[in-house]
Amino acid sequence: MKTFSNPAIHFHNITLKIDNRTIINNVTGSFPEGKITTLVGPSGAGKSTILKLCNRLISQSSGELYIAGQAIEHYNPIDLRRKVGIVLQSAPMIKGTVFDNLNLPRVLQNSSLSTEEAVSILADVGLDDTFLQKDASSLSGGQKQRVSIARTLVNDAQILLLDEITSALDHNAVKEIENLILHINNKHGVTIIWITHNLQQATHVGHYMWVLMDGELIEAGNSNLLLHSKNKKVQLFMNGGV
Numbered sequence: 558m559k560t561f562s563n564p565a566i567h568f569h570n571i572t573l574k575i576d577n578r579t580i581i582n583n584v585t586g587s588f589p590e591g592k593i594t595t596l597v598g599p600s601g602a603g604k605s606t607i608l609k610l611c612n613r614l615i616s617q618s619s620g621e622l623y624i625a626g627q628a629i630e631h632y633n634p635i636d637l638r639r640k641v642g643i644v645l646q647s648a649p650m651i652k653g654t655v656f657d658n659l660n661l662p663r664v665l666q667n668s669s670l671s672t673e674e675a676v677s678i679l680a681d682v683g684l685d686d687t688f689l690q691k692d693a694s695s696l697s698g699g700q701k702q703r704v705s706i707a708r709t710l711v712n713d714a715q716i717l718l719l720d721e722i723t724s725a726l727d728h729n730a731v732k733e734i735e736n737l738i739l740h741i742n743n744k745h746g747v748t749i750i751w752i753t754h755n756l757q758q759a760t761h762v763g764h765y766m767w768v769l770m771d772g773e774l775i776e777a778g779n780s781n782l783l784l785h786s787k788n789k790k791v792q793l794f795m796n797g798g799v
């Protein structure tokens with residue numbers, strides 16, 4: 558299996574068992590720093606569980622997980638979740654304005670975001686300053702997704718975990734969010750780990766890819782992997798057979 562010289566995250570023989578059931582089975586592999594890795598595989602393969610392991614929402618039963626070369630257990634959970642941000646399909650917002658939502662990470666640290674910082678971060682996600690005082694509940698799905706991504710920029714996250722962030726959006730919004738993630742990856746060098754069910758999206762936005770099935774890492778490599786894989790299971794998945 559291909560390894561990367563400079564991994565942002567490295568899994569070494571990671572196994573997760575819940576109630577005696579193996580959810581993740583002896584996974585060894587890396588997410589390269591500053592690159593976009595997509596996670597693909599059938600429903601129930603363990604993709605979301607891999608993300609949860611990366612920010613310690615759950616802990617492995619055995620094996621070692623390294624974030625920027627340090628064992629994950631060495632990080633304080635709050636610092637870890639600032640460094641490793643997560644964006645979900647549902648883009649949850651707190652009640653209040655867009656500013657309140659952007660300011661949330663700072664409030665949790667007993668400080669506050671300045672208006673200038675908020676405007677600059679909003680601009681980074683393609684929203685102008687008129688959005689600051691808008692009620693977050695009035696935003697479209699794509700705009701909420703932008704605000705959730707902006708919240709991770711407030712924390713200066715170096716790694717972003719994206720769990721099917723475009724699957725509830727229409728075609729235009731999907732393209733806009735894809736371009737935004739490519740921009741954040743390019744401009745800020747943020748490492749991206751992106752779960753998607755859209756195989757076309759996986760091959761065109763990602764540099765690298767992990768294919769997961771039944772809790773196992775079946776293949777990892779360049780993002781055109783799916784198109785050229787000799788692995789029969791990957792071919793079957795690719796053709797909609799799994």
Ligand SMILES: Nc1ncnc2c1ncn2[C@@H]1O[C@H](COP(=O)(O)OP(=O)(O)OP(=O)(O)O)[C@@H](O)[C@H]1O
Nearest residue numbers: 575576580598599600601602603604605606607769
């Ligand atoms: N907390 C939990 N307790 C028990 N089983 C769990 C738990 N979390 C996940 N699982 C099981 O682990 C397996 C992997 O789930 P996971 O959500 O990681 O899959 P996935 O590949 O993200 O699926 P999908 O594409 O449908 O979102 C599933 O069979 C799921 O039922």
